[in-house]
Amino acid sequence: MTATTASPRGLTRVVLSANVAVVFLFFYAPIALLTVFSFSNDRNPSRWGGFTLDWYREFGESQSLQDALRRSLWVALWSTIVSVILGTSSALALERFRFRGRRVFDALLYLPIIIPDVTMGIMMLIFFGDAIELVNDIFGTSYTKGIATITLAHIAFNISFVSVVVRARLAGMDQRMEEAARDLYASRTQAFRHVTLPQIMPGIAGGALLAVTISLDDVVVTQFSSGPGATTLPVFVFSLIRKGVTPLINATSVIMLTASVLLVLLSILTEGLRGNESTTTTTGGTP
Amino acid sequence: MTAIDERPVDPGVEEPPAATPAFEAAAENADARRGFLLALPGYVYLLVFFVIPVLIVFVYSFADRTPGGTELANWNLDSYRKLGEPVVREILRRSLWLAFLTTAICLVFSYPFAYFMATRSPRVRNLMLVFVMIPFWSNFLVRNYAWRVILGPDGPWSSTTETLGLGSQDLLFTQQAVVLGLVYGFMPFMILPLYASLERIDLRLVEASRDLYASGWQTFRRVLLPLSMPGVIAGSILVFVPSLGAYVTPEILGGAKSTLLGSYIVIQFLTARNVPFGATLSVVLMAAMLAGTLAYFRAGGRNL
Numbered sequence: 331m332t333a334t335t336a337s338p339r340g341l342t343r344v345v346l347s348a349n350v351a352v353v354f355l356f357f358y359a360p361i362a363l364l365t366v367f368s369f370s371n372d373r374n375p376s377r378w379g380g381f382t383l384d385w386y387r388e389f390g391e392s393q394s395l396q397d398a399l400r401r402s403l404w405v406a407l408w409s410t411i412v413s414v415i416l417g418t419s420s421a422l423a424l425e426r427f428r429f430r431g432r433r434v435f436d437a438l439l440y441l442p443i444i445i446p447d448v449t450m451g452i453m454m455l456i457f458f459g460d461a462i463e464l465v466n467d468i469f470g471t472s473y474t475k476g477i478a479t480i481t482l483a484h485i486a487f488n489i490s491f492v493s494v495v496v497r498a499r500l501a502g503m504d505q506r507m508e509e510a511a512r513d514l515y516a517s518r519t520q521a522f523r524h525v526t527l528p529q530i531m532p533g534i535a536g537g538a539l540l541a542v543t544i545s546l547d548d549v550v551v552t553q554f555s556s557g558p559g560a561t562t563l564p565v566f567v568f569s570l571i572r573k574g575v576t577p578l579i580n581a582t583s584v585i586m587l588t589a590s591v592l593l594v595l596l597s598i599l600t601e602g603l604r605g606n607e608s609t610t611t612t613t614g615g616t617p
Numbered sequence: 618m619t620a621i622d623e624r625p626v627d628p629g630v631e632e633p634p635a636a637t638p639a640f641e642a643a644a645e646n647a648d649a650r651r652g653f654l655l656a657l658p659g660y661v662y663l664l665v666f667f668v669i670p671v672l673i674v675f676v677y678s679f680a681d682r683t684p685g686g687t688e689l690a691n692w693n694l695d696s697y698r699k700l701g702e703p704v705v706r707e708i709l710r711r712s713l714w715l716a717f718l719t720t721a722i723c724l725v726f727s728y729p730f731a732y733f734m735a736t737r738s739p740r741v742r743n744l745m746l747v748f749v750m751i752p753f754w755s756n757f758l759v760r761n762y763a764w765r766v767i768l769g770p771d772g773p774w775s776s777t778t779e780t781l782g783l784g785s786q787d788l789l790f791t792q793q794a795v796v797l798g799l800v801y802g803f804m805p806f807m808i809l810p811l812y813a814s815l816e817r818i819d820l821r822l823v824e825a826s827r828d829l830y831a832s833g834w835q836t837f838r839r840v841l842l843p844l845s846m847p848g849v850i851a852g853s854i855l856v857f858v859p860s861l862g863a864y865v866t867p868e869i870l871g872g873a874k875s876t877l878l879g880s881y882i883v884i885q886f887l888t889a890r891n892v893p894f895g896a897t898l899s900v901v902l903m904a905a906m907l908a909g910t911l912a913y914f915r916a917g918g919r920n921l
Contacts, residue, residue: 342833345729346729346732346733347733349726349729349730349733350729350730350733350745352726353726353727353730353804353808354748356726356801356804357748357749357752357801357804357805358752360760360763360764360767360801361752361760361763363763363766363767363773364759364762364763364766364767367766374769374770374771375766375769376766376767376769376770376771376772376773377771377772415658416658416659416662417659419655419656419658419659420655420656420658420659420660422655423652423653423655423656423659424656426652427648427649427651427652427653427655427656428648428649428652429649429650429652429653429656430649430653431653431656431660432652432656435656435659435660438660438663438667438668439659439663441667442663442667444854444855444858444906444910445903445906446858446859446861446862446879446902446903446906447859447862447864448862448863448864448879448882448883448899448902449674449862449882449899449902449903449906451883452674452882452883452886452895452896452899453667453670453671453673453674453899454670455886456670456673456674456677456892456896457666457669457670457673460673482666483666485662485666486662486663486666486667489659489662489663493659540754543754543755544754546756547755547756547757547758549757549758549865550864550865564756564758567758567759567762568758568865568868571762571765571869572868572869575762575765575766575769579762580766583756583758583759583762583763584759586756586758586759587755587756587759587760590754590755590756590759591751591755593754594750594751594753594754594755595747595751597754598747598750
């Protein structure tokens with residue numbers, strides 16, 4: 331863009347630039363301070379007492395933290411696999427086909443994204459409580475809430491996130507490519523496998539990374555779908571924070587934060603910023 | 618795939634002989650069936666693990682609270698009546714106020730930020746976008762916890778205020794700390810839709826307005842703001858509704874007087890054991906979400 335009168339000048343410009351600096355400082359200073367304090371050799375997690383790696387060592391040695399981490403990874407893996415399959419097929423159906431119930435499904439897919447997480451957590455609490463009781467009554471089993479119910483709940487919100495990302499990709503893609511393949515006697519399956527799939531692959535990968543990130547970060551929905559003794563890392567950390575802050579929580583937090591920032595960056599890179607931007611404008615036009 | 622049913626048949630191009638109306642109708646039917654089958658697994662999953670849970674919460678909000686637990690047979694409106702009680706009204710009022718405050722603060726800082734972004738070159742824009750996306754998607758719990766460390770005893774906040782000669786200004790476990798945590802957590806949710814709508818505005822309209830001697834303020838008030846209204850509304854909903862339902866932030870940064878609707882709902886289930894009333898409060902929160910969404914579509918917003 332060339333310099334235009336739309337780019338602000340004078341005092342407005344100074345104020346706008348200062349505001350950008352303040353916002354970025356606000357976004358990143360707390361994270362930076364937390365990282366610094368995670369290396370601090372002081373029992374008080376808010377005070378600097380010289381450099382140490384003790385808290386990270388303690389994280390590696392804590393059995394309960396390691397168990398929670400393992401459960402988190404398990405849930406993230408399986409919820410991502412299932413939601414990528416369901417989310418991608420939903421995106422394809424909505425973006426490429428007209429069918430009965432399409433509009434209802436379209437609206438329904440947005441709800442898990444915008445619903446407040448407490449509401450979704452409470453829904454899962456009641457639902458899994460009743461459902462498990464029902465199943466146990468009928469089949470004489472003795473299931474309890476645990477990793478399985480957490481995974482099922484994570485799939486429920488991850489389908490939506492995956493489908494949004496994949497749809498954006500599909501909408502930005504030139505449909506004539508598929509048509510050309512079909513005109514050249516490719517079967518539906520062939521056209522999908524050799525034309526559509528390679529093109530939406532970045533969207534699927536981006537959606538998958540997003541699903542992993544959200545699954546690894548979720549506290550509220552997980553807390554209410556988990557059973558006794560089977561919590562994920564964020565829920566475990568949340569319960570630790572409520573008991574009282576320690577430097578160990580600092581170190582654990584920094585590890586979680588690093589993982590989630592890396593995943594976000596990876597997801598942005600895979601999706602491709604430029605592709606992403608062109609789709610923001612195209613999806614705005616689709617009904 | 619949609620070549621057959623969507624594109625009008627071009628008379629100049631040779632079509633296979635089967636392209637009769639009957640054939641097209643059959644192809645369209647087959648297409649509809651394929652689409653339906655493709656959507657089915659996701660649809661069924663959401664019906665079972667999302668729609669049914671929503672309906673169950675709705676049903677429970679009418680349930681009867683008995684000493685033994687929850688009774689569905691004796692359904693009544695007691696829980697909805699309880700919304701009028703002074704204690705509950707106080708919490709609802711406080712939640713609305715703090716959520717409003719959070720939204721307003723986010724808006725004041727995000728609008729100029731998003732405008733600055735929208736007027737940059739594509740390279741700078743994308744770079745800024747990445748740095749907004751990182752906090753947008755990264756761990757919410759940890760980002761709130763960072764403030765717990767900063768505001769903690771002998772922490773950076775208290776040493777700063779004491780160096781500045783302001784004395785010790787304890788923020789932790791106050792409503793201000795909760796608003797701070799919420800603003801910190803949700804500001805990217807305001808920036809992104811604002812940016813999306815500002816980026817789409819033809820900036821020559823701003824130039825035209827300035828060329829026609831409108832002041833900066835007039836240009837903002839009459840041109841920029843009306844055109845970016847869908848973004849303002851979308852961002853406000855994305856901040857207001859989750860703030861209203863906040864649970865993690867008040868739990869980490871708030872004190873006894875900062876119970877918000879979200880934490881109050883959780884208390885009903887885990888401490889007070891009043892499932893019908895907790896369900897009722899969840900229904901209220903869902904109603905707020907739906908009202909916000911409807912307002913957004915009314916304002917002419919679509920997908921951001």
